[in-house]
Amino acid sequence: MLRIFALGGPVMIPLLLCSIFALAIGIERLWYLLRSRVDTDDLLEDIKLSLGQGKVLEAMQIAKKSRGPVAAVLATGIAHYDQDREEIKEHMTVVGQEEIHKMERRLGALDFIVTASPLLGILGTVTGIIDSFNVMGAMEGVTQASALSIGIAEALITTATGLIIAVPTMALASYLNSVVNTLIADMNKKSNELLNVLDARSDI
Secondary structure, eight states, X not given: OHHHHHHHOTTHHHHHHHHHHHHHHHHHHHHHHHHHOOOHHHHHHHHHHHHHTTOHHHHHHHHHHSOSHHHHHHHHHHHTTTSOHHHHHHHHHHHHHHHHHHHHTTHHHHHHHHHHHHHHHHHHHHHHXXXXXXXXXXXXXXXHHHHHHHXXXXXXXXXXXXXXXXXXXXXXXXXXXXXXXXXXXHHHHHHHHHHHHHHHHHHO
């Protein structure tokens, strides 16, 4: 590994940093997002039961004890239960946007790594081939062709490394985005259900 890293040249350093950042961000985001996934159906049913019995404080405690973006939005809606629908919806939307921002944090960095890694790899290959041709220009004899092929092979190490980093990172970013989209959809659905429950209470 150290020999391959050395053959790749100085471009291997930013590529190594890209791989480290991609791994660190991926692990942190996976832990955060998977930890945010709770059974929101059961959560909303418990909240509905408490609200149906007029126990608003208990419903609030249920929402606050649960983790994740859905629980945070539901807790906000319950906290403003005595306001009209539009005001409740506005408060929930603000908190929802904050939760979306938390979920999408650092995902842009993964997209940057997906784009930058292959480009860095190509840059390393180009500079490596230029160096190879410069060496060949100073050489004479039948050894030129074999020496040139070795130099090009070494230069292609950076391209391969860039792709090895980019492909798994792209798959990871795609999975994380799908988790975020699922949580957002669930958050919107449960918010509307809670609004309907609060409307029904205000009509009583």
